[in-house]
Amino acid sequence: MRDPGPGQQPSVQSSLTGETPGSLDSDRRYESGRSSSTRTLEAAAREAARCLHCSRAPCAQACPLHPAIPLALHHIAHGEVLAAAVEFAIVNTMPGICSRLCPQERLCEGACWRVRTRARVDSGRPVAIGRLEAFATDVQYEVEADVQRQIAIADSGKHVAVVGAGPAGLTVAELTRRCGHAVTVFETTPRPGGALRWSIPDFRLAPTILDAHIAALENMGIRFICNFQVGRDATIDDLLASGYDAIFIGSGALLGITPDVLEESLAGVSQAMHFLERARPASVYPRPPDWNESDLAGKCVVVAGDSDEALDCARQAMRKGALHVICVHSGEEEKMGCRHQSLQDAMQEGVWFLHQAVPVQFLGNDAGHVRAVVCWHTVPRLSRRSGSRTSPSTETASVTVRADHVVLAIGRQVDSLLARTTPGLEIDSTGRIIAGTSGATSRPAIFAGGDCVHRDGLVVTAVADGTRAAVAIDRHFGGPAAATAPL
Ligand code: SF4
Numbered sequence: 145m146r147d148p149g150p151g152q153q154p155s156v157q158s159s160l161t162g163e164t165p166g167s168l169d170s171d172r173r174y175e176s177g178r179s180s181s182t183r184t185l186e187a188a189a190r191e192a193a194r195c196l197h198c199s200r201a202p203c204a205q206a207c208p209l210h211p212a213i214p215l216a217l218h219h220i221a222h223g224e225v226l227a228a229a230v231e232f233a234i235v236n237t238m239p240g241i242c243s244r245l246c247p248q249e250r251l252c253e254g255a256c257w258r259v260r261t262r263a264r265v266d267s268g269r270p271v272a273i274g275r276l277e278a279f280a281t282d283v284q285y286e287v288e289a290d291v292q293r294q295i296a297i298a299d300s301g302k303h304v305a306v307v308g309a310g311p312a313g314l315t316v317a318e319l320t321r322r323c324g325h326a327v328t329v330f331e332t333t334p335r336p337g338g339a340l341r342w343s344i345p346d347f348r349l350a351p352t353i354l355d356a357h358i359a360a361l362e363n364m365g366i367r368f369i370c371n372f373q374v375g376r377d378a379t380i381d382d383l384l385a386s387g388y389d390a391i392f393i394g395s396g397a398l399l400g401i402t403p404d405v406l407e408e409s410l411a412g413v414s415q416a417m418h419f420l421e422r423a424r425p426a427s428v429y430p431r432p433p434d435w436n437e438s439d440l441a442g443k444c445v446v447v448a449g450d451s452d453e454a455l456d457c458a459r460q461a462m463r464k465g466a467l468h469v470i471c472v473h474s475g476e477e478e479k480m481g482c483r484h485q486s487l488q489d490a491m492q493e494g495v496w497f498l499h500q501a502v503p504v505q506f507l508g509n510d511a512g513h514v515r516a517v518v519c520w521h522t523v524p525r526l527s528r529r530s531g532s533r534t535s536p537s538t539e540t541a542s543v544t545v546r547a548d549h550v551v552l553a554i555g556r557q558v559d560s561l562l563a564r565t566t567p568g569l570e571i572d573s574t575g576r577i578i579a580g581t582s583g584a585t586s587r588p589a590i591f592a593g594g595d596c597v598h599r600d601g602l603v604v605t606a607v608a609d610g611t612r613a614a615v616a617i618d619r620h621f622g623g624p625a626a627a628t629a630p631l
Contacts, residue, residue: 185223188279192220192228194271198257203273206255208608209235209242213252213273220276229284232277237315237611238357240281241340242604244349247452247483248274251604285356300324302621305388307374307562310338311603312594313394314357315610316617317366320392323618327366328388332373338396339595340603343420345456347463348486375561380569380590390589390617393577394610397556397595403503406552410506412514416453416553423460441465444546446517448472448503449553450480451601455487457551458495470496470545472503472519501543506550517547558596566590583613591617 195217203213212231219228232239248254249270256270302325306313309331321327335341337354362368374380380391400415414422445461447454450473461469471490473480477499480487491497498519505518521543558575570578570586576597583591593609595601618624 185225185283188225188276189221189223191272192217192276194258195221196257202255202257203252203271206251208251208602208605209611211235211239216280217271217273217276220280225280225283226287228276229280232280235611236604237318237607238311238603239277240285240353241311241349241357242607243274243277243281244353245344245452245603246274247602249484285353297324299326300621300623302326302389303328303387304617305330305383305391307380307391307393308332308338308395308594308596309336309368309370310394310396310594310606311340312396312606312610312613313338313392314361315607316392316394316591316593316614318361318364319611319614320617321361321364321366323614323621323623325389325618325621329366329368330372330374331368331370332395334370336368336370338394339417342424343417343453343456345420345423345460346425347459348456373561375565380562380566380587384589390591390620392583392610392613392617393562393585393590393592393596394594394606395559395562395596397558397576397599397601399557399559400552401555401557402552403554406503406506410508410514411512412548413506413550413552416447416449416457416551417556419457419551420453420460423464439464440549442467443548445469445549445551446472446503446545446547447551447553448517449555450475450482451553452482452486454551454553455482455490455495457553459490459493461549461551462493462495466549468496469494470498472498472501472517472545474500474502474522476500498543498545503550504542506547507544514547514550517545517550519543519545555599556595556601562596581612582616583609584616589620 195214197214197218201212201214204210207213211234216228216231219225219231229239236242246252252273253259253270256273258270259268300323304316304320304325304327306317306327306329309329313329314336317327317329329336331338333342336358340349340354341351358368372378374383374395378386380393383391398417400417402415440461441464443466445458445466445468447458447461447469450471454471454473458469458471475481477497498521500522501519502522503517503519506514507516507518509515519542521541558577560571560575563569563571563575563577566587568587569590572578576599577585577592579585579592579597583593583597585592591613593613594606597609598605600606
């Protein structure tokens with residue numbers, strides 16, 4: 145491995161996007177999903193040098209993968225960017241992706257000791273761990289773009305089937321392959337990537353990053369079978385009977401939720417996932433012929449929800465030429481579920497927000513197309529004794545918002561197909577698969593992780609699930625799981 149070192153600064157103009165260098169602090173935008181590649185090595189080193197190297201590294205403790213963040217930052221501060229990239233990759237199969245999609249303010253950066261030194265040291269700004277991780281990974285991709293991941297150990301003779309090519313499934317595929325097992329990944333959609341490909345817009349994650357990751361996995365010998373839905377085209381038991389020794393289910397939660405009070409039958413009302421799929425550039429994302437581009441030019445769009453997915457929909461609608469985009473959600477601005485950066489970007493791009501409002505009715509025109517959304521607007525109640533805010537909020541008035549298109553981004557649920565076609569696979573009351581910490585399910589040799597098991601919805605949590613499941617699968621085969629990350 146070549147390390148540029150402090151005297152051999154690599155060009156940080158991305159070979160994938162052709163972006164030009166800028167300063168670390170001035171360019172906060174994540175356009176094209178490769179903002180970190182615009183940083184100079186000097187600026188990155190200066191930022192990394194702000195790390196206090198806390199003895200217990202609360203930043204690392206706050207991350208589900210527990211990376212050696214202080215050590216990686218030490219490497220960057222000394223110009224050893226590739227060493228930092230390796231350090232991040234020891235516990236994370238996709239650091240370049242997590243660094244762009246993680247809510248760092250709730251994880252590593254939220255726990256950074258710099259935040260607690262507010263009055264004494266530089267306004268309590270955390271070390272920009274996410275951006276530095278993305279920077280190190282970008283440099284690694286650029287310098288080592290031609291390096292293929294090697295499988296150092298002999299073929300084990302075992303074969304793993306992975307159901308779903310999202311972050312959990314891709315992690316299991318990579319780590320079990322590294323252990324010497326043959327791996328086949330079954331994906332329902334035309335291309336691997338799961339939510340990373342179909343739900344995350346290009347302005348948050350450039351498709352070249354995901355494509356490079358998939359290509360590296362294919363170079364490892366992992367086989368992808370797309371347009372194949374397990375449960376419909378073959379059952380889990382069919383796969384076991386055909387010779388697979390273990391199965392990992394990482395099929396995600398792909399069905400949108402519609403509250404009982406709302407009618408989804410009006411034209412112009414869509415679920416977030418379908419909206420984001422259709423907003424994709426057709427040239428980049430092949431799709432079935434019945435998938436139409438959304439035409440939002442000059443339209444008023446209402447997005448219900450406060451998650452990153454909701455804000456992705458709102459920002460995509462702005463890019464599709466919408467006249468107004470209003471995000472409606474029940475909570476307060478300070479308690480929104482999205483990343484702070486996503487909120488800042490959405491506001492800068494012109495998205496409006498109606499806080500503390502709950503959609504309760506869609507109004508349609510004579511043609512059966514949505515024309516407005518009725519919301520209950522709520523405000524916090526004042527406490528008589530202290531004057532401070534108390535919860536829950538009270539309903540105060542109805543507000544009618546014009547809407548030519550409505551996007552529902554208020555949660556997802558799991559498709560019951562796999563549970564219905566897999567006897568003995570236990571699920572909970574919400575339809576999610578019941579799995580232990582290692583991913584073991586109620587059926588021997590069947591493991592599960594990611595959004596089909598829990599509601600977390602974070603890529604980094606799915607990677608952690610996949611890592612633990614890969615260790616468990618290797619141990620199930622009698623292997624030491626030596627090549628996988630020790631979580
Ligand atoms: S908490 Fe912040 S300052 Fe402390 S080791 Fe982590 S990044 Fe460095």
